[in-house]
Amino acid sequence: MVDDSSDQAALAVRDLTKVFDARGATVKALDGVSLIVPRGEIHGIVGRSGAGKSTLIRCLTGLERPTAGEVVVAGEDITTLRGEELRAARRRFGVVYQHANLLDSRTAADNVALPLEIAGWDKARRDARVAELLDLVGLADRAQNHPGQLSGGQQQRVGIARALAAGPEILLCDEPTSALDASTTGSILALLRELRDRLGITVVIITHEPSVVREICDAVTLLGDGAVVEQGRLGDVIADPTTRLHRELIPLVEPAPGGLARLQVALGHPESTVGTIDGVIALLRNEGIESDVAAATVETIAGRRVGRLLVELADASTTEHARELLENARLHPEVAA
Numbered sequence: 439m440v441d442d443s444s445d446q447a448a449l450a451v452r453d454l455t456k457v458f459d460a461r462g463a464t465v466k467a468l469d470g471v472s473l474i475v476p477r478g479e480i481h482g483i484v485g486r487s488g489a490g491k492s493t494l495i496r497c498l499t500g501l502e503r504p505t506a507g508e509v510v511v512a513g514e515d516i517t518t519l520r521g522e523e524l525r526a527a528r529r530r531f532g533v534v535y536q537h538a539n540l541l542d543s544r545t546a547a548d549n550v551a552l553p554l555e556i557a558g559w560d561k562a563r564r565d566a567r568v569a570e571l572l573d574l575v576g577l578a579d580r581a582q583n584h585p586g587q588l589s590g591g592q593q594q595r596v597g598i599a600r601a602l603a604a605g606p607e608i609l610l611c612d613e614p615t616s617a618l619d620a621s622t623t624g625s626i627l628a629l630l631r632e633l634r635d636r637l638g639i640t641v642v643i644i645t646h647e648p649s650v651v652r653e654i655c656d657a658v659t660l661l662g663d664g665a666v667v668e669q670g671r672l673g674d675v676i677a678d679p680t681t682r683l684h685r686e687l688i689p690l691v692e693p694a695p696g697g698l699a700r701l702q703v704a705l706g707h708p709e710s711t712v713g714t715i716d717g718v719i720a721l722l723r724n725e726g727i728e729s730d731v732a733a734a735t736v737e738t739i740a741g742r743r744v745g746r747l748l749v750e751l752a753d754a755s756t757t758e759h760a761r762e763l764l765e766n767a768r769l770h771p772e773v774a775a
């Protein structure tokens with residue numbers, strides 16, 4: 439599942455396990471999680487509430503000590519480190535949170551400068567670095583504004599600049615756009631992609647939003663009950679209609695329940711002989727089966743055209759014949775309610 443041969447990995451997590459003891463009862467928050475993130479890639483971590491996402495991020499940044507397993511950053515297993523060595527390893531990570539949590543009493547520039555003050559940078563060096571970072575996140579003209587004078591998206595940009603201040607190799611983003619509206623989300627995702635392209639930084643992004651994964655991730659891991667349920671390149675998992683990620687990342691807008699027979703089909707699988715909505719309708723019509731599309735989600739993701747559609751049959755008695763035809767065309771039909 440995990441390509442262990444990757445020497446170029448910015449981050450390699452191996453068999454990570456975390457057991458909590460909560461008043462006599464034990465909770466396995468992480469159960470043998472492995473993942474490899476090559477340098478300069480954007481890796482999405484998705485999963486329901488309680489799947490272990492926050493625990494994973496806390497183990498990565500050294501805030502939580504795992505019960506077993508390794509977190510290898512730039513060739514070094516940081517789970518074995520203590521004291522100053524651990525603090526130094528933690529500086530390899532920049533963390534972006536759901537809410538930027540900026541200090542109201544400080545200007546945008548002074549918020550970005552904070553980690554540099556803590557790290558002991560002198561003022562001249564700090565000022566130059568802060569100016570560079572605010573420029574990088576598109577806020578050069580807002581340096582002297584206080585958080586209250588900035589929009590949610592601008593505050594998040596300041597949070598990103600602060601996370602980048604000390605030059606981390608890996609940016610960990612914990613639900614970075616969950617508190618933002620759709621258009622601001624788009625601009626923050628574009629910024630993260632641009633940072634990756636310009637700085638070559640590696641990004642791990644925890645999210646419950648399918649659109650975040652669709653728009654910027656190169657690879658994705660689905661966690662469930664602390665374990666890896668599915669993992670792979672985005673283009674591969676999304677094109678495979680048998681994966682849970684396919685369903686979660688290409689949500690189908692369900693129409694109101696109707697009386698007609700309906701079949702759900704998946705577009706974009708490499709083995710499919712039909713790749714368009716029109717093609718599906720024509721395939722059925724050629725066999726004398728009349729149908730229409732009741733709902734569809736079709737998108738180009740990771741350079742691949744993928745989608746799901748709900749085909750409504752004019753005559754319910756043709757359902758089995760239609761299912762067979764669609765099956766033969768590798769469209770993975772399922773009879774829908």
Ligand SMILES: Nc1ncnc2c1ncn2[C@@H]1O[C@H](COP(=O)(O)OP(=O)(O)OP(=O)(O)O)[C@@H](O)[C@H]1O
Pocket residue numbers: 458459460465466467485486487488489490491492493494
């Ligand atoms: N300090 C702790 N002590 C005991 N149990 C914990 C602790 N932290 C997390 N857990 C448990 O570990 C499991 C994973 O929790 P975690 O917060 O990592 O999930 P999550 O995927 O981040 O969820 P959410 O999306 O709701 O934040 C849960 O069952 C949780 O109750």
